[in-house]
Amino acid sequence: MHMIRILPTRTLHNVLSRRAFLWRERVAFGYHPITPFHNATTTMSHSGRSASESPESPAALAKRQKIQSLGDVISRKQPAAFGTFSIPADQWTIFYGTKGNTNRINLSNASEAELQHLSDACQPATFGVNKEDVLDESYRKAGKMDVTDFATNFDVINSGILDVIRSELLEGHESNKAIKTELYKLNVYGKGAFFKPHKDTPRSTTMFGSLVIVFPTKHEGGALMLRHGGSEWMFDSAAKVRTQVDPSIAYIAFYSDVEHEVTPVTSGYRVTLTYNLYFATEPINNIIPVIPAPSSTEIAFTTALSTLLSDKAFMEKGGILGFGLQHEYPLDPKAGLGNLINCLKGSDAIIQRVCSQLSLQTDLHVIYEDRDIEGKSPPFVMAKDIVDYSQDEGTGMTFGERLIDCDGGQRVAVTGPIADEAAQHACTVYHSDDDIDDESENDDDEFKDDYVVDVDWVTDLTKFTGTTSYVAFGNSPQMDCVYGNVCLLVHIGPPEDRTRHSN
Numbered sequence: 174m175h176m177i178r179i180l181p182t183r184t185l186h187n188v189l190s191r192r193a194f195l196w197r198e199r200v201a202f203g204y205h206p207i208t209p210f211h212n213a214t215t216t217m218s219h220s221g222r223s224a225s226e227s228p229e230s231p232a233a234l235a236k237r238q239k240i241q242s243l244g245d246v247i248s249r250k251q252p253a254a255f256g257t258f259s260i261p262a263d264q265w266t267i268f269y270g271t272k273g274n275t276n277r278i279n280l281s282n283a284s285e286a287e288l289q290h291l292s293d294a295c296q297p298a299t300f301g302v303n304k305e306d307v308l309d310e311s312y313r314k315a316g317k318m319d320v321t322d323f324a325t326n327f328d329v330i331n332s333g334i335l336d337v338i339r340s341e342l343l344e345g346h347e348s349n350k351a352i353k354t355e356l357y358k359l360n361v362y363g364k365g366a367f368f369k370p371h372k373d374t375p376r377s378t379t380m381f382g383s384l385v386i387v388f389p390t391k392h393e394g395g396a397l398m399l400r401h402g403g404s405e406w407m408f409d410s411a412a413k414v415r416t417q418v419d420p421s422i423a424y425i426a427f428y429s430d431v432e433h434e435v436t437p438v439t440s441g442y443r444v445t446l447t448y449n450l451y452f453a454t455e456p457i458n459n460i461i462p463v464i465p466a467p468s469s470t471e472i473a474f475t476t477a478l479s480t481l482l483s484d485k486a487f488m489e490k491g492g493i494l495g496f497g498l499q500h501e502y503p504l505d506p507k508a509g510l511g512n513l514i515n516c517l518k519g520s521d522a523i524i525q526r527v528c529s530q531l532s533l534q535t536d537l538h539v540i541y542e543d544r545d546i547e548g549k550s551p552p553f554v555m556a557k558d559i560v561d562y563s564q565d566e567g568t569g570m571t572f573g574e575r576l577i578d579c580d581g582g583q584r585v586a587v588t589g590p591i592a593d594e595a596a597q598h599a600c601t602v603y604h605s606d607d608d609i610d611d612e613s614e615n616d617d618d619e620f621k622d623d624y625v626v627d628v629d630w631v632t633d634l635t636k637f638t639g640t641t642s643y644v645a646f647g648n649s650p651q652m653d654c655v656y657g658n659v660c661l662l663v664h665i666g667p668p669e670d671r672t673r674h675s676n
C-alpha cells in the first residue's frame with residue numbers, strides 16, 4: 174500500500190520545471206501541427222554519419238544507403254485506436270459509494286446534480302513520481318474512485334472495442350493476440366480539471382496499453398493529447414460524443430508508454446473509466462482464428478528486407494542489423510527480458526515478426542551508456558538482459574567493466590543523436606562503421622581494449638537503458654517494472670546462407 178505523498182512545492186517545482194524545459198526543447202524540434210486526431214506518419218531510418226567521421230569508401234556508402242532504404246519503409250503509425258460505440262441501455266449504470274451509503278447514476282442521461290454527487294463521492298486523484306503517490310493539483314486535478322468503491326455493468330469484453338484495438342492498434346498479424354483488460358479507475362474531471370503529460374505506469378511486463386472510456390455527459394474541453402516520436406495527436410472525446418445521434422461512449426486505446434495529457438475541462442463533467450490492457454498468455458475463446466491481412470508497413474518491410482537478403486553484394490560476410498525500437502517496454506530487473514520478444518508493440522512487433530518469418534535469428538538486447546571509461550572504447554555496453562547492481566556492495570569495478578566481465582556484456586558502437594550526445598560526455602570520439610573490422614587500423618587505436626561488436630543500425634536507439642533511478646511521471650507509483658529501451662538485433666548470414674530467406 175503506497176502512502177500519498179505531497180511533495181514540498183519547491184521539490185516538485187524543480188522537477189516540473191526541468192520537465193517543462195524538456196518539453197520546450199522538444200517543441201523547438203517542431204511538432205506536427207495539431208489537427209483533430211491527425212494521422213502523422215514518419216519514417217524511422219537511422220541518422221547516418223556525422224560530419225566528423227572519416228570519408229566513406231564507395232562500398233561502405235552503398236551499404237549504408239541500402240540499410241537506410243530498409244529503415245525508410247518502417248513507418249510510425251499513430252499509437253492509438255479511437256472512436257465511438259453506442260452501448261445497450263442496461264450498461265449505462267454506475268453503482269458507487271461506501272457501505273451504508275450507496276448510489277447509482279445512469280450516465281446516458283445524468284442530471285447536473287447527479288454528476289455533482291458522483292464527483293463529490295470521488296477522492297482527489299494522485300499520480301506517481303517514481304515509487305511515490307503524489308497529490309499535486311498543479312499537475313493533476315481530477316476526482317478518482319477505486320474499483321473497490323464502484324461497479325459498472327458496462328461490458329468492455331463484449332463491447333466490440335477489443336476487436337477494434339486488435340485490428341487498429343495491434344494490426345496485422347498481431348491482431349490475433351488475446352487481450353486481457355483490467356478495470357483501473359473511475360475518474361471525474363469537473364470544470365478546470367486536467368492531467369499534465371505522463372506515461373501510464375507499467376503494471377507488469379505484459380501490459381501494453383491503456384483504454385479510456387468517456388461517457389456522454391455534457392462537458393467541453395478535456396481532450397486527450399498524445400505525443401510520440403516528435404508527432405502529436407489530439408482526441409476531442411467531448412466533441413465526438415456530442416455529435417452522436419444515440420447516446421454513445423467515446424473510447425481511445427493507446428500504447429501506455431506514449432506520453433499523454435488531458436487538457437482542462439472548460440465546462441460540465443467528464444466521466445471516464447480507465448482500463449489497463451495486457452497481452453493475455455492464454456488464448457481467449459471468442460477470437461475466431463483468421464489469417465489477418467498484413468499491414469502496409471509489414472508488406473513494405475518484407476519486400477525491402479527480402480531484396481537486401483537476395484543482394485549478394487550486401488553484407489558479403491554476413492553481420493548484424495540493429496533496430497532501436499520505437500516503444501519503451503516494462504522491464505522488471507527480477508524477471509529480466511523474459512517473454513518481451515512476444516510483447517512488442519506497433520512497428521517494433523512488425524520488424525520482429527518479418528525477420529522471424531524470413532528465418533532470421535533475432536534477439537533483444539539492452540544498451541547501457543558507460544560513462545566511466547577513462548579510456549578509448551565506445552562508451553556503450555550491450556547486454557542480453559537487464560542488470561540491477563543497485564543493491565550490491567561496491568566491486569571496485571566500473572559499471573561497464575562489471576557488465577563485461579561478470580554479465581557477458583560487450584562493447585558496441587551506436588549511431589544517432591543519443592550517441593553523439595554521449596560521445597561528448599565520454600572522453601573519446603569513436604567511429605561505428607567499417608573502421609572497426611579493419612584490424613590494421615586498430616593496432617594502436619581506441620578499440621583495442623575490449624572486443625567491439627559490429628552492428629549496422631537500421632533505426633537509431635532513442636534512449637539508453639537507465640542504470641540509476643530517474644524521475645518518472647506515471648498515473649500511479651512505480652511497480653516492479655519501469656519503462657526501458659531495448660534494441661532488436663538481427664543476424665544476417667553470408668549470401669550463400671540466405672537464399673532461402675529471400676524467397
Ligand SMILES: O=C(O)CCC(=O)C(=O)O
Pocket residue numbers: 360368373385396397433434435445447648
Ligand atoms: O482521461 C483520459 O483521457 C486519460 C486519463 C489518464 O491519462 C490516466 O488516468 O492515466
Ligand SMILES: [Fe+2]
Pocket residue numbers: 371372373383433648
Ligand atoms: Fe494516463
